[in-house]
Amino acid sequence: QKEVEQDPGPxxxxxGAIVSLNCTYSNSAFQYFMWYRQYSRKGPELLMYTYSSGNxxxxxxxxxxxxxxxxxxxxxxxxxxxxxxxYLCAMSPTSGGSxxxxxxxxxSLIVHP
Amino acid sequence: xxxxTQSPRHKVTETGTxxxxxxHQTENHRYMYWYRQDPGHGLRLIHYSYGVKxxxxxxxxxxxxxxxxxxxxxxxxxxxxxxxQTSVYFCAISPRQDSTDTQYFGPGTRLTVL
Numbered sequence: 612q613k614e615v616e617q618d619p620g621p622x623x624x625x626x627g628a629i630v631s632l633n634c635t636y637s638n639s640a641f642q643y644f645m646w647y648r649q650y651s652r653k654g655p656e657l658l659m660y661t662y663s664s665g666n667x668x669x670x671x672x673x674x675x676x677x678x679x680x681x682x683x684x685x686x687x688x689x690x691x692x693x694x695x696x697x698y699l700c701a702m703s704p705t706s707g708g709s710x711x712x713x714x715x716x717x718x719s720l721i722v723h724p
Numbered sequence: 725x726x727x728x729t730q731s732p733r734h735k736v737t738e739t740g741t742x743x744x745x746x747x748h749q750t751e752n753h754r755y756m757y758w759y760r761q762d763p764g765h766g767l768r769l770i771h772y773s774y775g776v777k778x779x780x781x782x783x784x785x786x787x788x789x790x791x792x793x794x795x796x797x798x799x800x801x802x803x804x805x806x807x808x809q810t811s812v813y814f815c816a817i818s819p820r821q822d823s824t825d826t827q828y829f830g831p832g833t834r835l836t837v838l
Contacts, residue, residue, distance in 0.1 A: 656829065716765065
């Protein structure tokens with residue numbers, strides 16, 4: 612079992628829908644949780660970043676962490692065709708020497724007009 | 725792409741040929757990383773560097789070597805390319821490796837080994 616599991620999709624939704632993207636993980640040492648967005652044939656770019664449990668909101672995007680369930684989510688409100696991309700979750704610990712993040716496989720999102 | 729360039733952007737080569745990919749940054753960040761991205765596997769770390777001449781192996785380092793003689797350049801070498809090394813290669817940089825290990829990625833190099 613991989614440390615970070617993410618459904619690759621594709622997830623296809625109509626414009627304006629609320630999108631929920633999720634990752635589960637097995638390493639309880641993970642404390643920092645990141646979401647990257649990757650457009651086709653481009654490098655990933657950091658979208659949001661949260662520490663430990665709780666929610667963080669940035670415009671139409673909300674990141675949620677539930678450490679008790681080892682489950683993180685990214686919600687996109689009022690989704691737009693420009694949100695069509697692959698979304699990768701990533702996470703890292705705060706101790707143990709290595710803070711290099713572990714990435715999920717990415718979920719492909721398609722928002723159609 | 726946060727002052728990161730990769731060269732070449734596309735390369736087609738033959739099995740057994742040596743290949744070198746270059747990552748160049750203008751951010752003066754200390755940490756540099758090489759990843760490969762394949763369908764079904766996501767991003768996997770090949771090697772990383774924590775300073776000039778300081779490198780370490782990642783999850784999938786077999787068949788790859790790296791060198792960093794200057795802060796701004798991180799080279800990835802495939803000594804004898806194999807078809808299993810056909811992939812998209814991303815370089816990433818970060819200013820520090822601590823609990824806020826935010827990485828900035830380059831545009832990628834698409835490598836095909838025939």
